[in-house]
Amino acid sequence: MKNISEFIQRGPKNAISVNGGIAINENTQYENQSARALFNELSKQLHATFPAMKSNFKDQRELDEFRRQWVMAFSENGITTIDQVNLGMKVARRQGTPFLPSPGQFITWCKQAQMQSTGLPSVEEVLEEFHRYCRLRDDYSSAERFPWKVPVMYWIVTDMRKVMLQYNLGIPELRKKAEKLLIKWGGKVLNGESIPAPVIQLADSRPPTTKGAEKGWETNSSKMLGMAALAAIRAKNQKKTNQGLTNDQI
DSSP: OOBTHHHHTTGGGGOOOTTSOOOOOTTOOOSOHHHHHHHHHHHHHHHHHOGGGGGGOSSHHHHHHHHHHHHHHHHHTTOOBHHHHHHHHHHHTTSOOSSOOOHHHHHHHHHHHHHHHTTOOOHHHHHHHHHHHHHHGGGSSSGGGSOOSSHHHHHHHHHHHHHHHHHTOOHHHHHHHHHHHHHHHHHHHHTTOOOOOOOOOOOOOSOOOOHHHHHTOOOHHHHHHHHHHHHHHHHHHHHHHHHHHHHHHO
């Protein structure tokens, strides 16, 4: 992934001005130099994609505040490479509007596009799978046996359903939850982690623990006596059942 350190070295020629040029005040100090350099590179693409951007600023002071907010947003949300910005711009160019998005909206585009570049599903695909699971889940003994389209759907959808029931969430809140979970799993994939498949849990076939065992009263001898008594009761009940069937036949 192309790092933005090279943009830091470009200096004054890579900044934005009120009239759309690229000229930054090098005396201005920002919390994160990498984020500043990244925004400078982004500004060229923003001007081309959102022509109404020029009318947003009356003077250099407004422009400086605009730039400061975007730089802070990049720094706080882990937007650190030009590749991330380019992915966000791909989404931006599909919007069909001349008006500039908010920093938060652009960062969401960056992260969603980055997530989809890893092969994960889109938010819409997750919501579709969520509704399919809610509609058909009673046909399966467990969520692990449900025919998920891809393994990551199991982890995302079951988490969404859990919080939906816990907090009585509606579709808008579930959409936000899906976005956060996709970003979370996208980060795992980018870090080299694999997405585990759901594991079907085997039923516990062990007999229930007796009260005597719980209290430490059970011994091998008492256990054998108990099993013998249980066998006698079952034999007696079976004999009664057989006699009842014989009488009915008569």
